[in-house]
Amino acid sequence: MxxxxxxxxxxxxxxSTVALDRMxxxxxPGQVTGFVGPNGAGKSTTMRILVGxxxxxxxxxxxxxxxxxxxxxxxxxxxxxxxxxxxHPARTGRNHLLWLAQSQRxxxxxxxxxxxxxxxxxxxxxxxxxxxxxxxxxxxxxxxxLGDPPILILDxxxxxxxxxxxxxxxxLLRRRxxxxxxxxxxxxxxxxxxxLAGHVVVxxxxxxxxxxxxxxxxxxxxxxxxxxLELVR
Amino acid sequence: xxxxxxxxxxxxxxxxxxxxAAVVLFVGSALxxxxxxxxxxxxxxxxxxxxxxxxxxxxDHFGFAHRTLAGDGSLTAHVxxxxxxxxxxxxxxxxxxxxxxxxxxAGLVIKDGTRPGSPYAAVMLTGSHGxxxxxxxxxxxxxxxxxxxxxxxxxxxASVTAYASLDGxxxxxxxxxxxxxxxxxxFLIASPGDITVTENGLGGTSVQSRFTQASAVxxxxxxxxxxxxRYDEVGGGGPGADWEKYHRPAGLEASAGRLTLTGSGDLAPxxxxxxVPYLAGTVPALLAVxxxxxxxxTSEFRRGLIRTTLLASPARGHVLAAKAAVIGGVTFxxxxxxxxxARAWSTxxxxxxxxxxxxxxxxxxxxxxxxxxxxxxxxxxxAYGLGxxxxxxxxxxxxxxxxxxxxxxxxxxxxxxxxxxxxxxxxTPAAGFAVQQTFPAYGHVLLPYTPAQGxxxxxxxxxxxxxxxxxxxLLVLAVLRFRRADV
Ligand SMILES: Nc1ncnc2c1ncn2[C@@H]1O[C@H](COP(=O)(O)OP(=O)(O)OP(=O)(O)O)[C@@H](O)[C@H]1O
Ligand SMILES: [Mg+2]
Numbered sequence: 001m002x003x004x005x006x007x008x009x010x011x012x013x014x015x016s017t018v019a020l021d022r023m024x025x026x027x028x029p030g031q032v033t034g035f036v037g038p039n040g041a042g043k044s045t046t047m048r049i050l051v052g053x054x055x056x057x058x059x060x061x062x063x064x065x066x067x068x069x070x071x072x073x074x075x076x077x078x079x080x081x082x083x084x085x086x087x088h089p090a091r092t093g094r095n096h097l098l099w100l101a102q103s104q105r106x107x108x109x110x111x112x113x114x115x116x117x118x119x120x121x122x123x124x125x126x127x128x129x130x131x132x133x134x135x136x137x138x139x140x141x142x143x144x145x146l147g148d149p150p151i152l153i154l155d156x157x158x159x160x161x162x163x164x165x166x167x168x169x170x171x172l173l174r175r176r177x178x179x180x181x182x183x184x185x186x187x188x189x190x191x192x193x194x195x196l197a198g199h200v201v202v203x204x205x206x207x208x209x210x211x212x213x214x215x216x217x218x219x220x221x222x223x224x225x226x227x228x229l230e231l232v233r
Numbered sequence: 234x235x236x237x238x239x240x241x242x243x244x245x246x247x248x249x250x251x252x253x254a255a256v257v258l259f260v261g262s263a264l265x266x267x268x269x270x271x272x273x274x275x276x277x278x279x280x281x282x283x284x285x286x287x288x289x290x291x292x293d294h295f296g297f298a299h300r301t302l303a304g305d306g307s308l309t310a311h312v313x314x315x316x317x318x319x320x321x322x323x324x325x326x327x328x329x330x331x332x333x334x335x336x337x338x339a340g341l342v343i344k345d346g347t348r349p350g351s352p353y354a355a356v357m358l359t360g361s362h363g364x365x366x367x368x369x370x371x372x373x374x375x376x377x378x379x380x381x382x383x384x385x386x387x388x389x390x391a392s393v394t395a396y397a398s399l400d401g402x403x404x405x406x407x408x409x410x411x412x413x414x415x416x417x418x419x420f421l422i423a424s425p426g427d428i429t430v431t432e433n434g435l436g437g438t439s440v441q442s443r444f445t446q447a448s449a450v451x452x453x454x455x456x457x458x459x460x461x462x463r464y465d466e467v468g469g470g471g472p473g474a475d476w477e478k479y480h481r482p483a484g485l486e487a488s489a490g491r492l493t494l495t496g497s498g499d500l501a502p503x504x505x506x507x508x509v510p511y512l513a514g515t516v517p518a519l520l521a522v523x524x525x526x527x528x529x530x531t532s533e534f535r536r537g538l539i540r541t542t543l544l545a546s547p548a549r550g551h552v553l554a555a556k557a558a559v560i561g562g563v564t565f566x567x568x569x570x571x572x573x574x575a576r577a578w579s580t581x582x583x584x585x586x587x588x589x590x591x592x593x594x595x596x597x598x599x600x601x602x603x604x605x606x607x608x609x610x611x612x613x614x615x616a617y618g619l620g621x622x623x624x625x626x627x628x629x630x631x632x633x634x635x636x637x638x639x640x641x642x643x644x645x646x647x648x649x650x651x652x653x654x655x656x657x658x659x660x661t662p663a664a665g666f667a668v669q670q671t672f673p674a675y676g677h678v679l680l681p682y683t684p685a686q687g688x689x690x691x692x693x694x695x696x697x698x699x700x701x702x703x704x705x706x707l708l709v710l711a712v713l714r715f716r717r718a719d720v
Contacts, residue, residue, distance in 0.1 A: 103237035
């Protein structure tokens with residue numbers, strides 16, 4: 001299996017709202033791919049369709065040459081962070097990861113390892129409802145990394161992180177990319193992506209408006225931010 | 234996937250609390266009701282009813298004029314007269330009237346002695362159900378020509394055959410049953426109490442039984458057994474009712490080839506007496522289980538956790554089925570433990586209060602325990618299915634209560650006319666409560682076999698099947714709707 005993400009001709013409407021309009025792009029392994037665009041551009045929708053939560057009206061979305069629902073133990077192929085608030089407030093962080101691990105037949109030891117890695121070891125046995133925004137984010141990242149997947153799909157991973165968290169997240173993503181994984185990161189933080197992403201997909205109104213190496217963007221527009229502002233205008 | 238869902242269920246403290254509450258409510262209600270039930274018979278313990286050959290508690294009380302039957306033999310007689318009185322019948326309950334209750338009995342019987350509860354086979358004329366052959370309290374069959382007044386009972390080897398005739402010449406077989414060993418053969422008279430049901434407000438009912446007496450004159454008697462006709466009031470305690478003391482005592486009068494036998498009582502299974510109330514906590518426990526089952530799924534929708542679940546297991550039908558299996562399986566296990574505990578504990582309390590514990594039989598006990606666990610498990614799955622469909626906790630809980638607990642309560646209290654109540658217990662998921670019926674309804678024992686008295690319109694397994702069909706139907710509907718939906 002090749003660690004790629006392939007979105008092709010994806011269209012999606014919610015009632016009268018057009019969320020995606022023939023969205024097409026490809027994410028290759030070995031680098032971080034930034035996924036940027038204004039609010040409501042369709043980034044989250046694309047990601048939800050990629051992992052089979054929403055159904056596209058037209059087009060195909062493949063992870064590692066396959067549809068998400070064809071994957072066995074899917075979290076060992078694709079790690080996903082969509083909404084870090086999606087936890088049961090009464091369940092501890094550790095137990096949240098534990099049931100996820102059991103569903104993928106991952107040994108429980110991996111859970112404690114990950115809690116250490118994302119810096120939640122101390123809070124692991126506290127109820128998730130009491131977690132701060134950043135702690136939830138870390139728990140969400142832990143869930144995405146649980147299956148050591150070759151493909152990562154992360155929606156606004158920097159949300160709520162403290163400055164040290166930013167550094168940690170940056171390193172984490174870079175390292176995974178260097179290991180030859182495909183990493184798709186939706187974010188509004190142009191400064192972060194400029195250093196981190198090797199490639200950028202810019203979307204607006206549910207369509208791709210630019211799809212190029214970060215370096216090319218920077219060369220042409222000066223910075224990723226100016227490129228973005230120019231492109232989505 | 235099952236294991237992950239089990240972990241989910243046990244790692245939310247509120248749900249563990251809810252399931253524990255179900256057990257506590259179940260056992261606690263049983264204890265409370267048992268502690269509140271008292272029975273006293275003067276200073277001593279109440280006598281337990283005799284137990285019949287098939288293991289049920291039975292009433293074995295009748296007037297018996299008998300001779301000893303050594304081996305084969307037969308008895309033939311004509312019922313010349315059959316009449317009786319009923320004390321204070323409805324509607325006004327203010328006078329004693331002449332007449333027979335429907336299951337008053339006059340006829341011939343072969344019985345293994347006069348010990349209450351011993352086996353017998355009998356052919357009899359009844360108050361309004363014609364000629365019957367009955368044996369061993371629970372078996373009853375109609376037969377013979379309409380209007381027959383001639384009865385015959387013969388024993389050949391190990392079989393006893395009953396006949397009836399219009400003229401004493403042409404005989405019709407009513408039935409044959411197996412019965413061997415030494416026996417007494419003779420005449421029987423019995424007249425069960427007149428049963429009335431009154432509503433006592435607040436939707437409850439009470440059942441009353443009033444004294445009746447029957448009298449039969451037998452003539453043209455042919456008996457192969459010789460000797461005197463000896464009289465015994467089987468299972469009787471002497472004159473009890475005022476009527477017997479001041480008007481007409483029970484007993485036998487013999488004159489010129491005629492026997493006149495007068496008496497009360499019945500040969501029948503005991504029903505209508507309360508069993509150990511160990512299932513009293515079913516509804517409170519059901520409510521607790523129902524809430525947990527709904528929240529088990531709706532909390533996932535509420536927090537968006539369902540997306541994480543589907544990321545882990547994209548096969549949506551499987552996910553929903555696994556969750557249903559977990560909530561159903563856990564409920565079954567927990568309730569089974571609760572039933573066993575409630576039964577053991579409340580039986581002790583019940584007995585200590587002087588109550589008689591009627592034997593129910595191992596199979597019935599097993600059915601009540603496993604059936605109750607299954608009933609709650611099925612209802613939990615149904616509530617969970619509603620949770621998937623509605624995706625919101627409160628509406629799903631309310632609808633589940635409306636479909637299960639409400640029909641049950643309406644039907645078992647007399648808030649609805651009995652017909653409507655029984656209809657509810659046929660078509661709604663509350664039909665599953667039929668699995669909790671302790672004693673069977675007997676066609677030859679006149680009692681109010683209503684839900685309020687613990688009798689259900691459907692057979693235990695049929696009722697449970699209706700509830701299961703509801704749960705399965707809702708689950709299938711939920712899966713179909715959920716399978717293609719955006720979450
Ligand atoms: N469940 C939904 N129901 C109705 N409309 C929706 C739904 N999800 C998304 N939309 C609409 O689809 C469009 C795309 O939304 P989406 O969340 O994909 O944007 P986004 O690029 O992730 O935005 P943001 O940067 O704010 O996160 C928006 O117009 C949004 O209102
Ligand atoms: Mg978004």
